[in-house]
Amino acid sequence: MNHLTVYLVLSAILFSLGIFAVISRRNAIAVLMGIELILNAANINFVAFSRFGTTNLDGQIFAIFVIIMAAAEAAVALAIVLNLYHNLKTVNVDDASTLRG
Amino acid sequence: MNVVGEIIFWIFVAVTVGSAGVVVFSRKLIYAVFALLFTFFGIAGLYVFLQADFLAAVQLVIYVGGVLVLMLFGVMLTNRIADIRISHSTRNLLVGGGATLLLFVILVVTVLNEHWSPLNMPFQGNTVNEIGQLLMGKWLLPFEVASMLLLAALVGAAMLARRSDQSGDDA
Numbered sequence: 001m002n003h004l005t006v007y008l009v010l011s012a013i014l015f016s017l018g019i020f021a022v023i024s025r026r027n028a029i030a031v032l033m034g035i036e037l038i039l040n041a042a043n044i045n046f047v048a049f050s051r052f053g054t055t056n057l058d059g060q061i062f063a064i065f066v067i068i069m070a071a072a073e074a075a076v077a078l079a080i081v082l083n084l085y086h087n088l089k090t091v092n093v094d095d096a097s098t099l100r101g
Numbered sequence: 102m103n104v105v106g107e108i109i110f111w112i113f114v115a116v117t118v119g120s121a122g123v124v125v126f127s128r129k130l131i132y133a134v135f136a137l138l139f140t141f142f143g144i145a146g147l148y149v150f151l152q153a154d155f156l157a158a159v160q161l162v163i164y165v166g167g168v169l170v171l172m173l174f175g176v177m178l179t180n181r182i183a184d185i186r187i188s189h190s191t192r193n194l195l196v197g198g199g200a201t202l203l204l205f206v207i208l209v210v211t212v213l214n215e216h217w218s219p220l221n222m223p224f225q226g227n228t229v230n231e232i233g234q235l236l237m238g239k240w241l242l243p244f245e246v247a248s249m250l251l252l253a254a255l256v257g258a259a260m261l262a263r264r265s266d267q268s269g270d271d272a
Binding site: 002004006009010014015016017018023025026032033036050051054055057061065067069070072075091094 | 110114117118121122124125130133134137140141144147148151152153155156159160163164167168171172174175176178179180191192193194197198200201202204205208209212213217219220221222223224228231232235236239240243247250251253254255257258259261262
């Protein structure tokens with residue numbers, strides 16, 4: 001069992017845990033934490049393949065762009081959650097159903 | 102890799118997986134946020150083992166210093182700490198758990214059945230220097246687009262978080 005396999009299995013574990021958090025948690029901030037886990041799992045894959053698959057650093061560059069996007073996403077999502085709490089007095093994603101037909 | 106390095110590597114793997122489990126299954130939201138800190142820290146350690154030292158530093162500064170503090174603010178501003186009722190409820194446990202487990206099994210079986218032939222040729226030279234050259238050369242356009250995205254996110258988040266009823270005009 002080489003190290004590339006370890007990284008890929010670890011990334012699969014993190015990805016599945018993140019998906020499970022997004023599906024099962026009711027709190028909007030817990031859902032956001034699941035999304036962060038998913039993005040980190042993808043980053044581990046990028047960096048591992050950059051290390052074991054190529055001799056250049058393009059995978060690391062892509063991981064940097066993923067981190068940039070995650071930071072922007074977290075800031076906007078937290079602002080939306082604060083607005084949701086201000087308007088509906090809840091951060092439960094099931095209660096924010098005013099757009100449901 | 103020598104024995105000590107191997108042991109440290111597996112410690113980082115264990116910390117990452119264990120604290121990610123706490124993030125997902127913890128009953129209290131505030132514990133989940135602090136467990137996320139250890140997950141990010143473990144992933145930064147794994148980046149060091151992948152010869153991505155610059156990325157490890159970026160992970161620590163942006164995730165631990167930025168995103169995690171934002172999450173903490175979010176938890177503190179939206180939940181009454183004493184109120185446990187909101188934080189721990191879950192839904193879709195059976196269906197979601199089954200689907201996630203299926204996805205996980207498919208991923209792991211695919212990874213383990215593939216005959217990887219890792220190219221064990223570490224990058225020669227200074228990674229920080231090379232990343233700087235790549236960002237300013239080959240990846241210049243995505244770099245500029247990312248700066249525009251950050252500016253838009255900054256303005257958008259400030260605009261969204263402003264309270265409309267106090268400012269008087271629209272928001």
